Amino acid sequence: MSTAVNIIVGSHVWVEDTAQAWVDGQVTKIKGKEAEIQTADGKTVVANLSKIYPKDMEAPAGGVDDMTKLSYLHEPGVLQNLRTRYELNEIYTYTGNILIAINPFQKLPHLYDTHMMQQYKGAPFGELSPHVFAIADTSYRAMINEGKSNSILVSGESGAGKTETTKMLMRFLAYLGGRKATEGRTVEQQVLESNPVLEAFGNAKTVRNNNSSRFGKFVEIQFDKHGRISGAAIRTYLLERSRVCQVNDPERNYHCFYLLCAAPPEEIEKYKLGSPQSFHYLNQSKCFELVGVNDGSEYLATRRAMDIVGISKKEQEAIFRVTAAILHLGNIAFTKGKEVDSSVLKDDKAKFHLKMAAELLMCDPVGLQDALCKRVMITPEEVIKRPLDPLSASFSRDGLAKTIYCRLFDWLVNKINVSIGQDATSKCLIGVLDIYGFESFKNNSFEQFCINFTNEKLQQHFNQHVFKAEQEEYKKEAINWSYIEFVDNQDVLDLLEKKPGGIIALLDEACMFPKSTHETFSNKLYQTFKNHKRFIKPKLSRTDFTIAHYAGEVQYQSDQFLDKNKDYVVPEHQDLLSVSKCSFVAGLFPPVAEESSKSSKFSSIGSRFKVPFISNGCKNPG
Numbered sequence: 001m002s003t004a005v006n007i008i009v010g011s012h013v014w015v016e017d018t019a020q021a022w023v024d025g026q027v028t029k030i031k032g033k034e035a036e037i038q039t040a041d042g043k044t045v046v047a048n049l050s051k052i053y054p055k056d057m058e059a060p061a062g063g064v065d066d067m068t069k070l071s072y073l074h075e076p077g078v079l080q081n082l083r084t085r086y087e088l089n090e091i092y093t094y095t096g097n098i099l100i101a102i103n104p105f106q107k108l109p110h111l112y113d114t115h116m117m118q119q120y121k122g123a124p125f126g127e128l129s130p131h132v133f134a135i136a137d138t139s140y141r142a143m144i145n146e147g148k149s150n151s152i153l154v155s156g157e158s159g160a161g162k163t164e165t166t167k168m169l170m171r172f173l174a175y176l177g178g179r180k181a182t183e184g185r186t187v188e189q190q191v192l193e194s195n196p197v198l199e200a201f202g203n204a205k206t207v208r209n210n211n212s213s214r215f216g217k218f219v220e221i222q223f224d225k226h227g228r229i230s231g232a233a234i235r236t237y238l239l240e241r242s243r244v245c246q247v248n249d250p251e252r253n254y255h256c257f258y259l260l261c262a263a264p265p266e267e268i269e270k271y272k273l274g275s276p277q278s279f280h281y282l283n284q285s286k287c288f289e290l291v292g293v294n295d296g297s298e299y300l301a302t303r304r305a306m307d308i309v310g311i312s313k314k315e316q317e318a319i320f321r322v323t324a325a326i327l328h329l330g331n332i333a334f335t336k337g338k339e340v341d342s343s344v345l346k347d348d349k350a351k352f353h354l355k356m357a358a359e360l361l362m363c364d365p366v367g368l369q370d371a372l373c374k375r376v377m378i379t380p381e382e383v384i385k386r387p388l389d390p391l392s393a394s395f396s397r398d399g400l401a402k403t404i405y406c407r408l409f410d411w412l413v414n415k416i417n418v419s420i421g422q423d424a425t426s427k428c429l430i431g432v433l434d435i436y437g438f439e440s441f442k443n444n445s446f447e448q449f450c451i452n453f454t455n456e457k458l459q460q461h462f463n464q465h466v467f468k469a470e471q472e473e474y475k476k477e478a479i480n481w482s483y484i485e486f487v488d489n490q491d492v493l494d495l496l497e498k499k500p501g502g503i504i505a506l507l508d509e510a511c512m513f514p515k516s517t518h519e520t521f522s523n524k525l526y527q528t529f530k531n532h533k534r535f536i537k538p539k540l541s542r543t544d545f546t547i548a549h550y551a552g553e554v555q556y557q558s559d560q561f562l563d564k565n566k567d568y569v570v571p572e573h574q575d576l577l578s579v580s581k582c583s584f585v586a587g588l589f590p591p592v593a594e595e596s597s598k599s600s601k602f603s604s605i606g607s608r609f610k611v612p613f614i615s616n617g618c619k620n621p622g
């Protein structure tokens, strides 16, 4: 966004600073396109006139509660306003009808108590200080008055406070539309109470956040015609699969594994567990404990939460038995066998863990070993078992662990939904989308690609509904308004999702051809998009590709794109576990239809991301 203002000698301005992002100062000299600035911290800097921004000297000392009231709407002005307010413990600020929340990293109970809820209930938007309750109240009123469903989007980078904000939104919606708890527990209580279960299995410590949600979530609250909550559903997206088998220091795997290792002694004995340090899936990182968290008490709390959401004791036993089996699976190490390119269990320790994994999954140990170390080949003449080398066997083991874990997570989400109950007759709902923000790391794989694709879609929705619609409104009313420039990202979306010819379509195509590799896939991208201005082939790589997203360039490593796009279960794993003696485990691997088990058929994760979030069940997303 640019603001055309004359900058002259004496002007108060903002200038970029490597340490503080922006510092203020006064222009002392102008020579051509360069200005010399005396900064408030006593330095003299020279900057291009196009890179300095006017400072509003008349801005109120406490900042403004709505960014649209700022005289200059530029980055340093916006940041300064947020900072001023944050220093006064005002964590919320509006930009029109959008709420910006800054993470306070401390409990602010007075902000969310019943008194606050009473105040915000029914208060016209903008009358009270900016607050997350005001957003929930507005969407609820709009739903009641216009009979239209609404969605609230909570976005931000990891650790920004999305999940906390979502919980506050839910709490307030429950306050507005909740029933008196006369007949047992209410829907809204159940939704909130399901959080600890989802968090135990879907959250982990990352570098940024000790309790980071590793999945996206859309909570749908259904209302009856009187505006009372009548049902709810939770939909989850893209659980981070890789974390189950691979953890970087100083992060942790999913909380549930550590909770289980801290369970009461009889459970440790039953599942033959040890300290987290003794499991390969946990000890790749040196971080085992979280400051201020007692995993033993968390285990008991998770069990209680499971009771509350209607997961029976028998099911709980199966859930933790499967969780323990995954830990044992991870400790099955392989070494070279006698035959060429074959593998056998490395030592007695590996044998013990194989026996334990099989016992806990209630499947045949020889069958499990075969499923990990061999592949069945069907030729026109015969069915043969081809051995796998130790590396391929450990990939097979990790694949199995990830599949079991993801299915377990989906089972939990489904169970919670069944237990909460949905209202099939509901006409209106409010959806709260708690979704990962734009990601750009040193290494970016298929997960980042899907996350950034999602954010491109949300950005387009935002452009259309906020910028374009607002400007149409001003035009209609002939209000003199300086147009905000925004970059239309339709070209990035075409690059990603166009059918045929977009990156996802080409990826799906590559996944269908058995001979495709990430090299052939990357080459296809380079050829197809060599003149696309949003696609860049990095000079120093032969398989990476860069996309110029709305929020910046991201370089993706394509090496695992094909594998990760295939929601594919190795038939040997499927066959083994679908006949487990434990009905819970067998239920995680229901029989697959003949048609879809053919190797050329697979379900594309990328394509599934193209389906709008607010699909099935949401009648009229606002």
Ligand SMILES: Nc1ncnc2c1ncn2[C@@H]1O[C@H](COP(=O)(O)OP(=O)(O)OP(=O)(O)O)[C@@H](O)[C@H]1O
Pocket (backbone or CB within 6 Å): 103, 104, 105, 106, 107, 108, 156, 157, 158, 159, 160, 161, 162, 163, 164, 165, 209, 211, 212, 213, 214, 436
């Ligand atoms: N409104 C708030 N009041 C108090 N503390 C907060 C608030 N919002 C966030 N926090 C603190 O910040 C931490 C991180 O917030 P949260 O887990 O909601 O982030 P997130 O955006 O959902 O992150 P991720 O994408 O990694 O899941 C919380 O555990 C909490 O300690």
